[in-house]
Amino acid sequence: MTRWFGAGHSTLTDPAAAGAAAAEAAFEGREPVLAFVFCSVGYHVPEMLDEVRTRVGPETVIVGCTTSGQMTTGQAGGDGVAVVALGGEGFDVRTRIARSVTPRLREAGAEIAGCLDEVSSPHRVLLMMADGLTGNQHEMVRGAFSVVGAAAPLVGGCAGDDLTYVRTYQFYGGRDGVEILTDVAMGIALGSDAPLGVGMAHGWRKQGDAMVVTRSRDGRVFELDGEPALDVLLRRLGLDESALDDMAAFRDRIFLHPLGMSRRSGEDIRVIHGADPSDRSVLCLADVPQGALTWFMESDHDALLDGARESAAQALDGLDGHQALGLLAFDCAGRRTVLGDEGVQQEIGVIGKELGDVPYGGFYTNGEIARLRGSLGMHHFTLVTLALA
Amino acid sequence: MNHWSTHQLTEFFAAVGSSQDERSATMVAMERASEVLEAEVGAVLVDGRVEVAWGIRGDELDAALGGDPGTATIGMAGNDELFVASARFGSKHRGDLLVARAGEPLSPEERQLLQAMAQTLGLALDNIKLLSAERRQRVEREREAAERLALLESLREARHDSLTGLPTRVLFLEVLEEKVRGGTPTSVLFIDLDRFKAVNDSLGHRAGDDLLAHVADRIRHCLRPGDVGARLGGDEFAVLLHDTTADEAVPVAQRLIEAIRRPFPIFGRDVFIGASVGIATHCDTAPVDPGDLLGNADVAMYKAKKEGTGKVVVFAPQMHAEALARLTLTSDLQRALAHGEFRLQYQPLIRLADGATAGVEALVRWRRPDGRYVAPADFVPMAEENGLIMDIGRWVLLEAGAQAARWRETMPDLHLNVNVSGRQLTDPGFAADVRLMLTEFRLPPTAVTLELTESVLMNDPAGAIARLTDLKALGVRLAVDDFGTGYSSLSYLQRLPVDELKIDQAFIPHAEPTAEDLAVIRAVVEMARALRLRTVIEGIETEAQLAAMRRLGCDLGQGFHLCRPADPERLLSPVAA
Structure with a gap:
């Protein structure tokens, strides 16, 4: 059977109907090896998954999660169900799950990475999907890297709940049943006879002078260049103390000015999601190591769209000239917020233009995973893509 | 391009130095080094062998390196060529900190940083060694001290009364034996409390115990530094007065009685008791059994008690006959x-x-x-x-x-x-x-x-x-x-x-x-x-x-x-x- 990649989307409100419609569009009657189900929060998930299950084979792996938005070929949006699937010869899929991961992210990362060993295809990748509210997810990537090593890339994203930060769910199973879980990490080892390409770009650029993180702990930055981080942030953005009175408005404002950390491969983005006036610290979604060189970042609409193009292009580039079959996308929920509805349509237009008629699909995440070079692999405000040939 | 940063080094030192043992220190070191330098592979080599590896299996890296950390590049399945950089650590070359990166060798600045990290690791390992040796010593010392203490405690328990802290009969007789051997006159006072039983019966055993502890304190205060007070059991106490004749012992006994006659504050009320004292003295060099001497004082005390409360009686040989009759x-x-x-x-x-x-x-x-x-x-x-x-x-x-x-x-x-x-x-x-x-x-x-x-x-x-x-x-x-x-x-x-x-x-x-x-x-x-x-x-x-x-x-x-x-x-x- 020839290799195929399909993506289907439905915005029907009835969970069963939406699940059926998205699955049918993605499968087109074919039996998938691996089916991803991404859906917005609020669906009655078991009914939706039942419809997906009736359309797969006995060996099909079903994984997925709740999101902060879905995208499929030509479509993107907040509400709905997306089913992304692949099948045919030359794909090998193994999975592993780790439960109750919050207190043991590193161990969980190592645990789920174990499935990669069971795949012996010439081209391999470890897809990782996890609860997006578990804390320092970099530890999970570290754990996975300690097992997988440099030989295979790590790609994936963390489940979302439409940016409400209350609870996310993960789906794990097959035709005979799909578990609906929370606080888990899932490893999906994907082996392929044909090359796999990974792309990663964000479209942000440095703004102003570099700063050294002189004091921080995990995601909390206390000092930049020896000065209270919040003072630096307010000054750089031209805000006064009264901006802190309305924390929600302040958060919207600083959302557009993440911190960037200098990496060999470019800048790694850290979303600032709050500030603590009591100790003058600023709070980032992922760790900002003490000693790092950092900038405030800025972007504009066109640059963000260009990031999407860049990510897709990198992924296609990784296929060593092979024809692309499809593309999996893990796009930051923050990018979607910044771009707005119209911008998101433009983004998928850009991706579509880069891919031609190659289908694609994925979701808006609470943290993107891509380890390609070096040992660091947790990202934010980034579009991570995986192209399959 | 990575940037030299003393902060990164400080953080590195803190992370490595806070490790409790050498293995976790080397683990943290090569993890952080490979992260800071964005290398795919990190390893610590000891004696030319990979001891801990990060990003690759240790035996694979061992094979790829062929025992030489100076290798410039290594190739591994599924990976680009990896550029290797290593730096020795430890003042006497304890090993090598190694990182390997795909695509791009380390820049001179990065090599310098790796050197600094290796030095840091060496220092940290020295510290850990010293600290763990010290910790081991401390644990050993603490164990020894605890054993000694337990031994002393068990000896003390047999030889000291837990309620009053005074020596027991055992220890008292030991000390007495030593004193009478010296040949100087030694007097033994046998003290029995009057009305103690009534206190115990009417106020309870806890009050009784409290009273005994107070009595012991009063007895202590009446003694010279070299004298020994003891609790023989129940409401009986004994006192050893060294270098004291019977005549000299009587005023001491009377002082003791006076001291005990003063009210005791027990559970918020004043309790009045008394004491009777018998005295026996050994004043020549003839050997005497300390138990006998104490027994004589006991006989004298009995006589004192017979004469009424608060009396002092010095032992006389004929009292033995009376005691025998009793x-x-x-x-x-x-x-x-x-x-x-x-x-x-x-x-x-x-x-x-x-x-x-x-x-x-x-x-x-x-x-x-x-x-x-x-x-x-x-x-x-x-x-x-x-x-x-x-x-x-x-x-x-x-x-x-x-x-x-x-x-x-x-x-x-x-x-x-x-x-x-x-x-x-x-x-x-x-x-x-x-x-x-x-x-x-x-x-x-x-x-x-x-x-x-x-x-x-x-x-x-x-x-x-x-x-x-x-x-x-x-x-x-x-x-x-x-x-x-x-x-x-x-x-x-x-x-x-x-x-x-x-x-x-x-x-x-x-x-x-x-x-x-x-x-x-x-x-x-x-x-x-x-x-x-x-x-x-x-x-x-x-x-x-x-x-x-x-x-x-x-x-x-x-x-x-x-x-x-x-x-x-x-x-x-x-x-x-």
Whole structure:
């Protein structure tokens, strides 16, 4: 059977109907090896998954999660169900799950990475999907890297709940049943006879002078260049103390000015999601190591769209000239917020233009995973893509 | 491009240095180094072998390196060519910190950073080694110290009293042995507390323990630095006075008694006790057993106690004979009880108004196997002391009850008086014994009067009131025996639930009572009448005394002139008469 990649989307409100419609569009009657189900929060998930299950084979792996938005070929949006699937010869899929991961992210990362060993295809990748509210997810990537090593890339994203930060769910199973879980990490080892390409770009650029993180702990930055981080942030953005009175408005404002950390491969983005006036610290979604060189970042609409193009292009580039079959996308929920509805349509237009008629699909995440070079692999405000040939 | 940063190095040092052991330090080091330098592979090599690896399996890296950390590049399946960089760590080359990166070799700045990290790792490992050696030593030292302490504690427990902290008999005898060997005069004070038992009984054991600890403190304060105080057990203490003759020891003993006589604050109230002290001194070089010396002091203390509370007695050799007699008496009393050598005699109580027999008082007698009678005064104190009085008292109660029941068949108004000792009164089972006697012989409680001596009652008036109240609840009558010989507090007398005063015969010393004699007795009788107590005058030996007592209005009389104590079978006829 020839290799195929399909993506289907439905915005029907009835969970069963939406699940059926998205699955049918993605499968087109074919039996998938691996089916991803991404859906917005609020669906009655078991009914939706039942419809997906009736359309797969006995060996099909079903994984997925709740999101902060879905995208499929030509479509993107907040509400709905997306089913992304692949099948045919030359794909090998193994999975592993780790439960109750919050207190043991590193161990969980190592645990789920174990499935990669069971795949012996010439081209391999470890897809990782996890609860997006578990804390320092970099530890999970570290754990996975300690097992997988440099030989295979790590790609994936963390489940979302439409940016409400209350609870996310993960789906794990097959035709005979799909578990609906929370606080888990899932490893999906994907082996392929044909090359796999990974792309990663964000479209942000440095703004102003570099700063050294002189004091921080995990995601909390206390000092930049020896000065209270919040003072630096307010000054750089031209805000006064009264901006802190309305924390929600302040958060919207600083959302557009993440911190960037200098990496060999470019800048790694850290979303600032709050500030603590009591100790003058600023709070980032992922760790900002003490000693790092950092900038405030800025972007504009066109640059963000260009990031999407860049990510897709990198992924296609990784296929060593092979024809692309499809593309999996893990796009930051923050990018979607910044771009707005119209911008998101433009983004998928850009991706579509880069891919031609190659289908694609994925979701808006609470943290993107891509380890390609070096040992660091947790990202934010980034579009991570995986192209399959 | 990575950036040299002292902060990164500081953070690196903190992370590596805070590791508890060498293995986790090297693990953290190569992880952080590969992250900072964004290398795919990190490793720590020791003796040319990969000890810990990051991003690749150790054995694979070992094979790829071929034992040479200086290798410039390595190739691995599924990966681009990896550029290797390494730096030695440790002042004496303990190993190599290695990173390997795909695509791009380390820049000179990055190599410098790697060098600095390796140095840091070396320093951290040295520190960890020192610290863990120190930690091991500390643990070892702590273990040894704990063992020593436990040993000392166990020795201390055997040789020191946990309640008072004073040496025990064991340690005291050891020290004493050492002192008497020296040849200088050494005095041993044997201290026994007076009324301690009453405190223990009335305030409870915790109060008793508290009191003993306070007593120990007072004893300590009376001693010179070289002297030794000890608790021998119960309420007995001993003191060793070195280089002290018997004459010099007496004032010390008196000071001790004075100190103990001062009130003790126990559970918010002042408790008064006393002490009796016996002294034994060793003053020549002749060998003496320390146990014997302490025993002598004990004998002297016993004598002091016999003479009354708060006395000091110095041991004299003849006291041994007395002590020996005491020992014999104790075993004889036990045998007497077992073999039924006790018997009861009865002395009537005569109503002075009409000469009728109102009742009989049961009096215990000891008839030895050789036929000799032993007077109660000669054995009751000893029985009180060794506790046999409880058994004897119980026997008396039942025997007298049985006899009274027999008499009451023909003389239904006959009353029975039974003497109760101090120890019996404090025995929690005594009231039950009385009840048993009443039911066993179907005696109405009002037909029985329990006699208690004044000294027993006044020793612990508050406790006595409580116990007498219990007895009164049975319905029996209570009498104060030998009234006037102790130091009755009139206020207590008023509060004691008694029915009868037995006026001691000491009040009528003259065959012809003098005006003074009569004045005193009249006062007592009138007081008794005011308190609604029946009066019994003891020891009427002449007709003149009888007439005088009748005139004074005494209710009942007892004495040889009226009727001598007699065996029950012989008493039957005069009583019946």
